[in-house]
Amino acid sequence: MIRKQVGKEPGKSYLENMSKSADNPRTIIHTDMDAFYASVELLDNPDLRGKPVVVGGLSNRSVVSAASYEARKFGIHSAMPTSTARGLCPHAVFMPVRMGRYREISERIMAIFHRYTPLVEPISLDEAFLDVTGSARLFGNGPDIAAVIRETIKSETGLTASAGVASSKLLAKIASDLHKPDGLTVVDPGREKEFLADLPIDRLWGVGKTTIKSLRMLSVGTIGDLTRLPLELLASKYGKHGVHLYYAARGLDKRPVTPVREAKSIGHEDTFREDLQDLKMIKKELLDLAGRVGARLRRHEQEGKTVSLKVKFNDFSTNSRSKTLLEATADSMEIYRHSLELLAKTGADRTPVRLLGISISNLDNARDGRQPDLFGVCRSREKKKKLSLAVDRLNRKFGSMVVKPGRLIDND
Ligand SMILES: [Mg+2]
Incomplete structure (x- = not known):
């Protein structure tokens, strides 16, 4: 599916928030539905289960919005031209985007999140950050809440979600992606740096192909490698983006979860x-x-x-x-x-x-x-x-x- 660029050009307050470590430990969950549009199509058309399903524009000039995990085995991924996808897997089932239906299910998923905290920040139809720091007394710790939310989504919608639990948005987002589909990844407080160290740098938000190439020249392959580069070097080489990388590599991210009023x-x-x-x-x-x-x-x-x-x-x-x-x-x-x-x-x-x-x-x-x-x-x-x-x-x-x-x- 089309992912919203989360790591856009960082502004000043963004960098201020990135550079501080949190005063109070927070518990943040990032949930992300697995191959959302494609999974909804499989849900509504059970005959298609096990088949490669591609959702997107049907003309050859359009692009893929989502690919089922079976379709991904053929190398098909979102944002790929439909013509390329057809070339990779001619027998895949190509289906049009039904935004109304995805929106309807999205509303149900977002409503489930709101049962556990008012601090829900949707990133797209199928992705959101939840700050559950204040929910512990009522609903248990972060991993417990994430587990219940995943179960509830499954029982109420028939779809699977992956989740990451960590002390910041940055880490929760990276974590939710690590064991997809249907995965739950927890980063224990105090082990943030350790968690990041061995991950490849493209796991960080906003690290594009050009930056990866350029960092490789500096023998940076993992996020741990990145922490060896001084702030001055990163700043002079990549500007604000470099400053962002410096803090992100250390797992520093104090950006709050900002609830957005539902688009009513x-x-x-x-x-x-x-x-x-x-x-x-x-x-x-x-x-x-x-x-x-x-x-x-x-x-x-x-x-x-x-x-x-x-x-x-x-x-x-x-x-x-x-x-x-x-x-x-x-x-x-x-x-x-x-x-x-x-x-x-x-x-x-x-x-x-x-x-x-x-x-x-x-x-x-x-x-x-x-x-x-x-x-x-x-x-x-x-x-x-x-x-x-x-x-x-x-x-x-x-x-x-x-x-x-x-x-x-x-x-x-
Ligand atoms: Mg998703």
């Missing part, structure tokens, strides 16, 4: 008893929808950056458009304005409309502070927000749509 959306859609033909009517419905979506966002104290519009036509075709704003919003009129822009791209003026939907995603908690240097902007935004909240209160008190934006009333 708040929205509303309406199916009309009679198809809407008139653009004026469509706009009126859109205004009404935007009002309800805005109110719902404000009720949940949420703001969102991405506005999506869904239009279903009377021939049952659907056109969805979305745009991402610079700043998150919960303002109904703003949502309406952007929806209108999106509407212009859907062809709603030419075909009768059956259904309209607006949703806001990329959500953020509205209570989080804003930057003070945007003072002017904030003040007008604050004003609007207060006004919207007052309108919401009135509508709650006196029934759904007592207070409507002026334009909506004009059209009545």
